[in-house]
Amino acid sequence: MSIPTDQITGLLLAGGRGMRMGGVDKGLQVLRGDPLALHVLKRLAPQTGALLISANRNAPRYAKLGAPFNATVIADTLPDFPGPLAGLLAGLRAARTGYMLSAPCDTPALPVDLAARLADALDAEHADIATVTTSNAQHEISIHPVFALIRTTLADDLAAFLDAGERKVRAWYARHKTVEVAFADERAFYNVNSLQELADLERN
Known part of the structure; x- marks a missing residue:
């Protein structure tokens, strides 16, 4: 990998409102x-150095999940759940490395070579x-x-x-040199968006 692992801070995004799951805290829903969130942490942690968990609810429970990985729980600095960019900002502010790798809490099968391939590109x-x-x-293409x-x-x-009121992730990326x-x-x-999708994944 072209960027050393210890120069990458991992960020687990678990700060959303879970509206499509009826408002439950998505990262704490159980699969197998x-x-x-724990499924994601297990895959993300080996690919990064320090690890952060962005959570706006249930911080003690996320802290317990993150403890084996020495993960630190952080919250958005902006009110009213303004979306994933707020979580990214909290992570970028808290990171003490040159790079940050983000992943959402509802993708339990994320690739084990995610960091390596993104870093090389x-x-x-x-x-x-x-x-x-x-x-x-x-x-x-998705x-x-x-x-x-x-x-x-x-x-x-x-x-x-x-601060300008913008919220779209891809619009912010467009301001910078971004490689896909x-x-x-x-x-x-x-990613698991509903309790039904979670139940389906459990059966498969």
């Missing part, structure tokens, strides 16, 4: 005996951000913007973007 392209695309059998490797020097720019990395396995980025 463990909370979704970011370094090769001299980019500021590297993010993920996949394609299905019909060759339709973008997964909250899986991203970001230079932490972008924190001030993101803060200004949010194609992953073949679309299932690795499957």
Whole structure:
């Protein structure tokens, strides 16, 4: 990997409202005996140095989940759940490394080579951000913007973007040199959006 692991802070995004799950805390919903967030932590931790958990609710429970990984729980500095960019900003502010790798709490099968592939692409392209695309059998491209490797020097720019009332992740990425990395396995980025989808995943 072109960027040393200890130069990458991992960020688990668990700060959303879980509206499509009826308002429950998505990362704490159980899959095969463990909370979704724990599945993600187990895959994310070996790919990064320090680890952060962005959570706006149930911080003690997330702290307990993160304890084996020496993860620190952080919260958004902006009120009213303004979206994933607020979590990214909190992570960029808290990180003490040159790079931050983000992943949402509801993707239990994320690739074990996520950091390596994004780091190689970011370094090769001299980019500021590297993010993920996949394609299905019909060759339709999907973008997964909250899986991203970001230079932490972008924190001030993101803060200004949010202060201006902007909330769209891809609109912020468009302000910077962003490289998209194609992953073949679309299932690795499957995210659980409803309790029914969680039940279906449990059965499969």
